[in-house]
Amino acid sequence: MISKVKRKTDEKVAGGSSSNGRGRVNRRGNGRVLLIGGFLGAGKTTFIGTAAKRLGDRGSRPGIITNDQGDGLVDTALGEFFSAGEPGAVKQVTGGCFCCRADALVSALDDLAESHHPDVYLIEPVGSCTDLMATVLLPLREIYGREFDISPMAVVIDAVRAEAVYASRTASRDGKRTRARGGRSPGFSKEVRYIYGKQLEEAEVLVLNKVDLLSAPARERLRRALSDAFPEKRLFEISAREGTGCDEVLDHLLGETSSPPELMAVDYDEYAEGEAKLGWYNSDATVHATGDDFDADRLLLALARAIQSQLESEGAELAHFKMSLKPLWPRDPGGIAVVNAVRNGAKAELSQRLGRRVLVAELLVNLRAEAPPATLQRIVAEALAALPGPARTVLGDRAAFRPGRPEPQHRITTLAS
């Protein structure tokens, strides 16, 4: 229970249990909420897609809510794909994070409750957010009065990024291990690393993902390093992409209730600086063949690699870079190619192939990196202008920005003893 609630804004909202004026799911037995956090590119969406399918197989009705600072998202284009056969059971809250747009999250939960009656909600916050227990999960029940069963907060970790942060610091020359909490993530500034560290500190359950990319000894080293750094936390090892270990995580999350031992201290100035170091660039464009049709997968991959190599040469540390290409002509409803890159030094790869040639296609670019937004915009524009192969692009909507200072609508600061 909460003994003290600090309301930062909007007295009206903080005042009642059906505070957004709808109160449609303000009853017990509303279902279970699984908040799946973690840094940009860690594999949250992939895990949620796998979990939704597994839940469907078990006869459950999953609903998904994702979140982004901007719109024009590749994940939206992939909506039907990761809604596991339930089109419409995915809602996006865009234009700000859940903590700053708590009302929008509650509306999305209400809408899903009414349209799809999910028994499990899988919720993915923005990957640059932290302090989600105090600003999202606790307010959901304590301020909005939504009486869900809330599972322990899970944080998904990219094993390769974590290896750079933790495992490399755990063995000294004489073989003694050192504590790795607060370890350094090569490439990102200390302000961005502050957010990364806070995300792990806040987790009730650590989900070490992409273990398929590690050798057995590297995996063992990392497991020990994380267990040393966070001895009180339950640690799972999975490959969300291959599906290994995901059932165990789900079983645990579905069988337990969130009960944080304390609320984490967060320096909002440092947090804001970390967010402000990250540039976000979203755009859409139409790609036209100038002569013969082109191979969509090849073009997308070549474009991604050109952008990635320019980012690296300008010293921009990549957080998550996603692009999709959807055929407009010849038509192919549901067909999409998707390319991803999540760190410098790891080549962009196709996570979904279209497998055909097209004449006209819609390109979406979602790029998050530690660099000025204007730099990201220029690099993408230059790569599009020099597009490999016989194609030209017409740019549509564009947004280049840094996330604003996090200003949670609500922040619960004390747990009752």
Ligand SMILES: Nc1nc2c(ncn2[C@@H]2O[C@H](COP(=O)(O)OP(=O)(O)O)[C@@H](O)[C@H]2O)c(=O)[nH]1
């Ligand atoms: N090798 C590997 N790649 C993965 C795994 N899970 C996710 N990825 C890839 O990591 C990238 C980012 O994944 P995504 O789920 O979008 O990350 P998010 O930003 O945390 O939602 C994509 O290219 C995924 O295909 C995994 O278990 N193994």
Ligand SMILES: [Mg+2]
């Ligand atoms: Mg995602």
